[in-house]
Amino acid sequence: MFELKPMLSALWRNKVSALLIALQLALTLAIVSNATVIVKDRMEKVARPTGMDVGNIIAATYMPIPTDYDMAGAVIADLDLLRNTPGVLDASVTNQIPLSGSGSAGTYFNEPNQEIGGENANYYQVDSHFIDTLGLNLIEGRNFTPADEHVVGPNDRHHSEVAVISKQFAEKLFPGESAVGRFFYAGNTDKPVEIIGVVEQHLGAWPGWSRAGNVVFYPLLVTDNHKRYLIRTEPGQRDAVFKEVEELLNNRDPQRVVQVETLSKNLERTYIGDNVMIKVLSLVMALLTFIVALGIIGLTIFWINQRTKQIGIRRALGATRANISRYFLIENSLIAGTGLVLGTAGALIINRLMVSEFSQPTLTLPLLAVCAIVLLLVSITAALMPAMRAANVSPAMATRSV
Numbered sequence: 581m582f583e584l585k586p587m588l589s590a591l592w593r594n595k596v597s598a599l600l601i602a603l604q605l606a607l608t609l610a611i612v613s614n615a616t617v618i619v620k621d622r623m624e625k626v627a628r629p630t631g632m633d634v635g636n637i638i639a640a641t642y643m644p645i646p647t648d649y650d651m652a653g654a655v656i657a658d659l660d661l662l663r664n665t666p667g668v669l670d671a672s673v674t675n676q677i678p679l680s681g682s683g684s685a686g687t688y689f690n691e692p693n694q695e696i697g698g699e700n701a702n703y704y705q706v707d708s709h710f711i712d713t714l715g716l717n718l719i720e721g722r723n724f725t726p727a728d729e730h731v732v733g734p735n736d737r738h739h740s741e742v743a744v745i746s747k748q749f750a751e752k753l754f755p756g757e758s759a760v761g762r763f764f765y766a767g768n769t770d771k772p773v774e775i776i777g778v779v780e781q782h783l784g785a786w787p788g789w790s791r792a793g794n795v796v797f798y799p800l801l802v803t804d805n806h807k808r809y810l811i812r813t814e815p816g817q818r819d820a821v822f823k824e825v826e827e828l829l830n831n832r833d834p835q836r837v838v839q840v841e842t843l844s845k846n847l848e849r850t851y852i853g854d855n856v857m858i859k860v861l862s863l864v865m866a867l868l869t870f871i872v873a874l875g876i877i878g879l880t881i882f883w884i885n886q887r888t889k890q891i892g893i894r895r896a897l898g899a900t901r902a903n904i905s906r907y908f909l910i911e912n913s914l915i916a917g918t919g920l921v922l923g924t925a926g927a928l929i930i931n932r933l934m935v936s937e938f939s940q941p942t943l944t945l946p947l948l949a950v951c952a953i954v955l956l957l958v959s960i961t962a963a964l965m966p967a968m969r970a971a972n973v974s975p976a977m978a979t980r981s982v
Contacts, residue, residue, distance in 0.1 A: 601879055602919035605955060608868045609923030613943055613951040614931050615861045621941040622854040625788075630847065631746075631781030632678060633715030636669075636818050637843040638811040639677045640825050644836040651803035652731050654833060658809065659709075661832055665824065667817035672713035672810050673801060675705040676785055679846040683785025688796070690753060692770035699752045701745075701794035702784035705802055711744075711779065713812045719747060721760040721777030724799040728776075731801045739766075740798040744777040748793040787850050810843075818842065869955070873962040876916075880908060880966035891970055901971035908970055912963035913956070920952045927951075 644651070655673050662671040676683040687698040708724040710716070724744065732738040743764075750759035763772035782795045813821045826840045884891070891904060931943035 597879055597882075598915050601875055602915050602922065604872055604875055605916055605919030605959065606921075606923035606926055608872050609920055609952055609955055610926035610930050611868060612865045612955070613923075613927040613948050614934060614940075615865050616947060616951055617931070617941050617943045619858050619861050619865075620947070622858050626851045626854050626858075628783065628787070629781060630679065630783040630787075631714075631716055631779065632783075632843065633812060634679070634843045634847055636813050636815060637714065638813065638818060638822050638825055638840060639680075639843060639846070640809045640811065640829060640838060640840045641677070641806060642808075642829060642836045642838040643806040646835055649835070651807060652801060654836075655801060655807060657832060658829060659707075661828060662809065662811055662825070663709075665821065665828065667813050667821045669812045669814055670709050670712040671812070672709040673707050674710065674808050674810055675802065677808055677810070677841075677843075677846065678704075678714070678785060679783065679787060679843060679850055680785055681846075681850060686766055686796070688753070689765045689768070692765050692772070693768050694765065695768045699749070699794065700791050701749050701796050702786065702789075702791075703796040703798060705800040706797050707799065707801065710797060710810075713810050714782070715812060716782060717780040718744075718777055719780045720750075720758065721775070723777055724797075728799040729801065730799065731803065734802055734804040738800060738802070739771050740773060740800055742776045742799065743773050744779060744797040745775055746782045746793055746795040747778050747780050749795060750775070750778050752794060787847075788854075869958055872955070873958055876912060876959055876962040877966060880912060880963045881969075883911075884908070884966055884970040901968075904971040905964075905967040908967035909960060909963055912959060912967075916956050916959035920956060923955075924948060924952060 644654070659671050659673060662668055683702050683704075685700055685702050687700055689698045704710075706724075707729055708726055711718055711723050721744070724742070728742050730738065730740070745753075745759065753759060753764055754762055759775045759778055762775050764775065765772060779795075779797075781793065784792050784795045786792055811821065811825065822840060822842065826838050829836075829838045894904065927943060927948055931940070934940040935942055
């Protein structure tokens with residue numbers, strides 16, 4: 581390009597300031613691209629479907645005061661009361677509340693008495709109403725029937741002969757095959773559990789878990805010292821029912837302590853750390869980009885003020901406003917391009933360290949290219965206004981100013 585030689589000469593005379601802007605862009609690209617990967621990963625995590633009708637589900641936990649409490653009888657009476665409450669679609673009993681961060685997990689195998697190579701999954705003890713209560717989608721097989729349900733004591737050795745599992749867990753156990761009618765084994769035992777149904781999705785108790793979505797449901801009621809109910813309401817009725825649940829349960833049996841919450845609150849609490857990280861990193865990226873833009877504007881204005889005489893001479897020799905603007909924009913693009921090349925290498929090195937040391941997501945080349953293009957456009961845009969200002973300087977004013 582015919583303007584390249586004077587540009588390089590001018591940049592060499594001001595190499596320190598040009599290098600500082602290039603390094604600033606390089607550092608910004610390295611930070612912004614890796615932050616973008618983390619933000620993208622967290623946003624995808626937060627946006628994952630839970631498989632449940634979260635917005636319409638209430639969870640109630642109670643602990644009886646008497647030590648000889650009839651837990652099985654209380655569950656039957658409570659569920660009958662809740663299912664007949666206006667605004668309630670269905671209710672179910674469970675050992676753990678989904679999305680709460682509290683749950684139980686086990687290791688499962690395809691063959692009996694295995695000790696290695698198993699797959700971990702979150703498990704729930706539920707009744708035959710759990711699919712309708714949670715709003716799950718049964719895609720294969722059947723739901724539990726009352727005949728499948730068993731009541732056991734907290735110290736009894738219990739084993740369920742049937743289970744319903746999530747699609748994700750089914751694919752882990754039997755990749756590419758139907759899981760219905762197949763068997764798996766809990767722990768290193770020889771007692772088979774038949775898979776009678778598969779639900780499309782259930783995120784489980786720990787959305788942040790690496791195996792979130794691996795879920796097993798057993799038709800069991802364990803009469804331990806506390807119990808939990810899930811109540812699904814008609815759309816728009818959750819808040820009204822929420823106000824009644826605690827009073828209804830206490831009125832039926834005041835010999836216990838009842839706590840009520842919504843699944844929406846659990847989900848919000850579960851993702852609070854991810855949402856904070858998204859907001860903080862987004863703010864950091866915006867601030868870094870803004871600071872880079874300010875640096876480019878300041879440097880370009882400084883160089884224009886230094887070269888007022890040269891601009892006037894070029895205008896007097898016939899250079900158009902477009903020529904002058906283009907000169908500074910190309911000069912800025914050379915600095916930005918150098919910085920972005922350095923930043924690309926730095927971003928990949930930093931990401932490799934983050935992946936190996938902190939298990940962060942991998943930075944892909946397309947995403948890195950998008951970040952580099954955005955910063956290049958920011959750089960050009962930041963230099964555009966000072967460049968247009970330089971183009972408006974008349975030859976007479978330029979020559980008189982020096």
